[in-house]
Amino acid sequence: EGIALELAAELLRSARRIVVFSGAGLSKASGIPTYRDADGLWMNKDALRFSHAEDLDRDPAGFSRFWAERLRVVEAARPNPGHLALAQLQRLRPATRLVTQNVDGLLSRAGAADVLELHGSLRRWRCDHCGNRRGPWLFQRCLRCGRRARPDVVMFGEMLNKGVLLDAQSAAQESDLFLLVGSTAVVYPAADLPQQALANGGQLVTLNAEPLALDHSATAVLHGKAEELLPRLVESLGRQVSGS
Numbered sequence: 498e499g500i501a502l503e504l505a506a507e508l509l510r511s512a513r514r515i516v517v518f519s520g521a522g523l524s525k526a527s528g529i530p531t532y533r534d535a536d537g538l539w540m541n542k543d544a545l546r547f548s549h550a551e552d553l554d555r556d557p558a559g560f561s562r563f564w565a566e567r568l569r570v571v572e573a574a575r576p577n578p579g580h581l582a583l584a585q586l587q588r589l590r591p592a593t594r595l596v597t598q599n600v601d602g603l604l605s606r607a608g609a610a611d612v613l614e615l616h617g618s619l620r621r622w623r624c625d626h627c628g629n630r631r632g633p634w635l636f637q638r639c640l641r642c643g644r645r646a647r648p649d650v651v652m653f654g655e656m657l658n659k660g661v662l663l664d665a666q667s668a669a670q671e672s673d674l675f676l677l678v679g680s681t682a683v684v685y686p687a688a689d690l691p692q693q694a695l696a697n698g699g700q701l702v703t704l705n706a707e708p709l710a711l712d713h714s715a716t717a718v719l720h721g722k723a724e725e726l727l728p729r730l731v732e733s734l735g736r737q738v739s740g741s
């Protein structure tokens with residue numbers, strides 16, 4: 498474990514364009530469930546009933562109840578040491594791009610900048626009728642046109658925001674170090690990003706609680722918890738900077 502950590506720290510030190518790609522594992526320590534773990538969201542049949550685009554119209558009341566509860570969990574959550582370490586990494590290496598599949602907004606709340614939220618954010622709502630997009634989704638109604646408002650989150654069967662996806666793809670393609678944190682990387686198009694980094698000569702480091710198929714393509718593989726390993730990774734970078 499220590500060797501892989503030292504190798505990952507070395508790669509981080511010498512990297513010039515870092516991309517950190519995160520999934521639900523990064524927010525687990527903040528009390529937000531992952532999707533595919535034993536206690537993941539997809540084990541709860543309700544979650545699957547209200548995570549498809551058509552569920553909005555099928556059962557608006559049930560949809561609003563489910564997503565209001567998810568928003569409550571997210572609002573009650575606090576950034577954990579993993580989020581804080583990534584915000585610190587960005588301060589030490591300003592070119593670092595943070596790309597996340599998470600919809601909890603915790604990286605921004607930890608002080609990170611320009612986070613690319615591939616699957617949107619529960620902390621924003623939008624109106625599918627007039628496109629209005631505002632702060633925390635507390636309203637059932639759009640403040641501009643009065644039609645129903647919904648979380649600004651990508652549901653099953655919906656397309657991702659094209660601009661965000663394009664930015665994430667170019668960041669991955671230009672990266673020399675791609676750090677995957679806490680994701681099974683099985684959902685497309687997000688799961689394509691590590692491959693795009695590798696295809697363009699970038700090095701991959703995986704940090705995940707369980708083994709991933711992608712581990713075979715990684716230069717360093719860290720099996721463990723993001724909230725424990727990320728602070729140690731970034732700390733070593735900070736030491737090097739202060740020591741140099």
Ligand code: NAD
Binds near residue numbers: 650652654656684686
């Ligand atoms: P999936 O295979 O259905 O995901 C593919 C989805 O991504 C499809 O909905 C498709 O429209 C979209 N997609 C595929 N290629 C794309 C491209 N090139 N550009 C833009 N969009 C593209 O797998 P899934 O697990 O069903 O996930 C579906 C989507 O819904 C994913 O983005 C997933 O993250 C999102 N989702 C989010 C939540 C949440 O709580 N945040 C819940 C369920 C699903």
Ligand code: APR
Binds near residue numbers: 526616679684705724
């Ligand atoms: N530290 C590191 N990794 C962890 C931790 C932790 N503390 N806890 C769990 N993990 C790992 C799990 O082992 C798992 O491999 O994080 C991964 C979480 O994977 P998923 O539950 O599949 O979450 P994610 O990869 O973000 O899902 C992608 O699927 O349905 C969509 O929109 C949804 O954005 C989500 C997408």
